[in-house]
Amino acid sequence: MSLEKETEEMIFIAAQRVFQAKGFEGARMQEIADEAGINKSMLHYYYRNKDKLFLEVFQTSMKKIMPGLFSILNSEVTLEEKVVQIVEFYYEMFKKNLLLPTFVIYEMNRNPERFKEFIASMDIQLPGLFAKQVKEAASSGKMMPIAPHHFLINVVSLCMMPVVARNMVQTLFSLDDEAYFTFLEERKLLIPKIIFSGVQPL
Amino acid sequence: MSLEKETEEMIFIAAQRVFQAKGFEGARMQEIADEAGINKSMLHYYYRNKDKLFLEVFQTSMKKIMPGLFSILNSEVTLEEKVVQIVEFYYEMFKKNLLLPTFVIYEMNRNPERFKEFIASMDIQLPGLFAKQVKEAASSGKMMPIAPHHFLINVVSLCMMPVVARNMVQTLFSLDDEAYFTFLEERKLLIPKIIFSGVQPL
């Protein structure tokens, strides 16, 4: 009988946990092995070296964050609906793994080339439909004129930053874990309001 | 004659650059020495070990980000003016050092206890005046009801995230360095508008 798949997957899951918690430089192969409950040399048997193991983890993490965003942006729904869907999409993902966005953002900066390669390999492109919607909404007077990339960055910033800066949020506002999750939940409704109406009364 | 102060300061400046670019785990004492143009053992002579050197850099970085924010929040100006000042304050700082926010946010998560100690030592506290302003604006009908910490996090998120995720922004939108700085400059005017009116036409 063979447990290869199980072992390989256990290693990968352990690597995800350790890399996401400690980053590439801070992660230890020994810790990944301990976390997976197997011998250290198994890591090299299945993934050859630390770089290759990391790359697998990084790419898998990227795939959780980027393609979903772009398929929403490209879909045939209104701008309002897109914002709601993006917020929902991200917060449901973050709820399962709070370390994911920090990991991706940090490792993206540590190795810009690797990120460029990823984007190229996925042929992710800025959706023309989305840009068109933003421009049309502005020219028809329904919205103030705003560059599509500012619009997009605003939504993503309001979603991600409170998770990336989790420790700051919890410490400054004295929130325990439960209160922090409530805080995130509140933002699901809040962010679309801020994007479209700011703090103006309804 | 003695160059102690100069040497110590050169080390500190070099340490800032290396730690902010590579993080604690990625930084090498040798690289800091090279960057400072001095011998590696000088680092230990002046700062004893890597941890102590790092702590100096981290605390100095924190002091650039936190107290200024809170003094604006506590000042006697309108809510609108506070938002304008915060955006101005952060973007002028980031212009000088783009790595600062990423460094602080990342290292804050890597060692939550150290951040708590810092906050305690600075007796930084959530400004009551600011919270009062937000509540009053809501109860008088000028603003929608919004928790003060959401309001604050929204402003900080819109400022910081595009800098923390610089590589993502530049890659996805194909911005060279000059275009990226223009992008940041545009946000100085944009962020207060989004906070108070969202994307509604004026």
Place this chain on the structure above:
DNA sequence: GTCTATATAACGATAGAC
């Protein structure tokens, strides 16, 4: 204070038995 040389420990990676 500043250097050279070296101790010490940790890490990634490999060899080889089973």
Place this chain on the structure above:
DNA sequence: GTCTATCGTTATATAGAC
């Protein structure tokens, strides 16, 4: 495939001459 033992390298840190 999985283990033990170990190699080779690199990192922080220190000792000691000047």
